[in-house]
Amino acid sequence: MKVVKFGGSSLANGEQFQKVINIIRNDPTRKVIVTSAPGKRFQDDIKVTDLLIKYAQSTLKQIDCTEVIDQIWDRYQIIANYFQISQDLLQPLYQELINLPNHSYKDSDFLLAAFKAHGEKINAQLLALILQQQQVPAQFLDPATAGFMVSDNANDARVLSETYQNLSKWRQTPQLLIVPGFYGITKAGDIATFSRGGSDISGAIWARGLQAELYENFTDVNAIYAADPRIVPQPHPIKIMTYRELRELSYAGFSVFHDEALLPAIEGQILINVKNTNHPDLPGTMIVPEKNFQPQGIVTGVASSNHFAALYLHRYLLNKEVGFTLKLLQVFYKFNISYEHMPSGIDDLTVIFDKRQFTESIRQQMCQEIQKVLQPDKLEWIDDYAIIMVVGEGMRNKIGVMKNITVPLANKHIAIHMINQGASRISIMLGTKKADATAAVAQIYQQFFDE
Ligand SMILES: Nc1ncnc2c1ncn2[C@@H]1O[C@H](COP(=O)(O)OP(=O)(O)O)[C@@H](O)[C@H]1O
Numbered sequence: 001m002k003v004v005k006f007g008g009s010s011l012a013n014g015e016q017f018q019k020v021i022n023i024i025r026n027d028p029t030r031k032v033i034v035t036s037a038p039g040k041r042f043q044d045d046i047k048v049t050d051l052l053i054k055y056a057q058s059t060l061k062q063i064d065c066t067e068v069i070d071q072i073w074d075r076y077q078i079i080a081n082y083f084q085i086s087q088d089l090l091q092p093l094y095q096e097l098i099n100l101p102n103h104s105y106k107d108s109d110f111l112l113a114a115f116k117a118h119g120e121k122i123n124a125q126l127l128a129l130i131l132q133q134q135q136v137p138a139q140f141l142d143p144a145t146a147g148f149m150v151s152d153n154a155n156d157a158r159v160l161s162e163t164y165q166n167l168s169k170w171r172q173t174p175q176l177l178i179v180p181g182f183y184g185i186t187k188a189g190d191i192a193t194f195s196r197g198g199s200d201i202s203g204a205i206w207a208r209g210l211q212a213e214l215y216e217n218f219t220d221v222n223a224i225y226a227a228d229p230r231i232v233p234q235p236h237p238i239k240i241m242t243y244r245e246l247r248e249l250s251y252a253g254f255s256v257f258h259d260e261a262l263l264p265a266i267e268g269q270i271l272i273n274v275k276n277t278n279h280p281d282l283p284g285t286m287i288v289p290e291k292n293f294q295p296q297g298i299v300t301g302v303a304s305s306n307h308f309a310a311l312y313l314h315r316y317l318l319n320k321e322v323g324f325t326l327k328l329l330q331v332f333y334k335f336n337i338s339y340e341h342m343p344s345g346i347d348d349l350t351v352i353f354d355k356r357q358f359t360e361s362i363r364q365q366m367c368q369e370i371q372k373v374l375q376p377d378k379l380e381w382i383d384d385y386a387i388i389m390v391v392g393e394g395m396r397n398k399i400g401v402m403k404n405i406t407v408p409l410a411n412k413h414i415a416i417h418m419i420n421q422g423a424s425r426i427s428i429m430l431g432t433k434k435a436d437a438t439a440a441v442a443q444i445y446q447q448f449f450d451e
């Protein structure tokens with residue numbers, strides 16, 4: 001059996017819903033369908049999740065929500081009209097949407113999570129109604145009923161291990177299950193969502209829980225490309241890649257697949273196929289275990305991401321000082337901050353953070369505390385920081401790869417602020433200025449793919 005996730009772009013309007021229904025009907029082994037909320041129909045459109053965030057914020061500020069509710073409901077009504085779903089059937093979904101402010105929530109974070117989750121919940125219920133109208137035996141299944149349990153981080157939840165056991169019980173269900181992605185239920189019974197784009201994670205968890213033979217992830221591109229198509233025009237499509245290659249590339253900017261969705265797939269050794277809803281006959285990209293994998297080339301992909309910042313610390317004889325890093329980590333712990341990488345020299349240390357976890361005031365307080373506790377000769381916060389990741393299983397046994405990365409950058413006068421190669425030797429990470437990131441990706445791509 002297959003678990004199939006459809007992204008927001010695949011469920012954005014009636015026409016896209018029809019393509020999704022054709023895909024479902026074409027293969028009876030597609031047994032569990034994971035939905036996103038309606039996404040963008042055109043470039044400047046607004047995703048339903050973003051409208052729900054506005055609805056939540058207006059509710060918290062006690063501002064009139066009529067307009068945003070109308071905007072949200074309009075998205076579902078247009079889809080329902082396309083399939084001539086009766087108002088009687090739609091009423092309960094509309095009620096759910098307008099009643100969101102009337103429930104009690106533990107705090108504003110959980111209110112936000114519950115509002116956001118309804119983008120996928122209403123979409124899943126609507127898809128089930130449409131399928132039932134077309135005589136497909138489909139059943140909407142709520143995460144609470146399914147036993148899809150998550151930690152109590154309201155908007156950045158982690159799956160709880162008991163979820164897999166709970167989900168496995170749904171394997172024998174004869175009906176087609178339509179389940180909303182993006183959220184689960186905490187032990188206290190509250191809704192908590194994954195981070196943005198997290199329906200990919202839900203799909204991977206369902207696939208692992210049900211031990212699916214395949215996790216199909218339908219989106220709006222023909223394949224995962226060797227570079228973001230918004231940076232490199234018509235990039236090379238990747239036919240096959242390993243879990244860890246995609247994990248590294250998703251982490252560093254391949255937004256087509258959520259990096260946290262790899263872990264459940266790896267744990268369950270579930271094969272993943274990323275495919276295009278608009279061209280379902282194309283093979284897409286297969287993501288497979290490392291064992292017996294034959295690399296197709298040296299580099300598989302090049303990604304870049306701007307949501308990083310770096311803290312640079314300098315102090316003479318840092319290498320001789322016992323406990324310096326320990327004290328630094330204690331400060332991070334105190335401020336509940338995680339770090340990404342920590343490349344170091346003899347007298348200096350750079351710490352790279354995902355800056356989405358900071359407010360300006362937390363950042364300032366943390367830097368002041370570091371100055372006080374560690375008294376470095378120099379402390380610099382570098383906000384203008386991008387990370388470029390060059391990834392490929394084929395790099396492992398290849399000598400001279402570094403030269404082929406650095407020379408094209410030097411030719412374009414792009415300065416490299418940091419280089420880090422992991423022990424697995426399948427990825428090289430570079431730090432550059434934000435303004436140089438896209439040019440760096442284009443240069444490296446050209447070097448390895450444009451012959
Ligand atoms: N390397 C890549 N290969 C393919 N698409 C990519 C890549 N990097 C970024 N993307 C972007 O990811 C988009 C698909 O992801 P997303 O918008 O989250 O889709 P969905 O709505 O299906 O969840 C593509 O339209 C593309 O712009």
Ligand SMILES: N[C@@H](CC(=O)OP(=O)(O)O)C(=O)O
Pocket residue numbers: 006007008009036037039047049050119181182195196197198199200
């Ligand atoms: N709707 C949520 C979750 C998600 O996965 O969406 P999408 O499939 O459109 O990336 C979001 O926008 O974050």
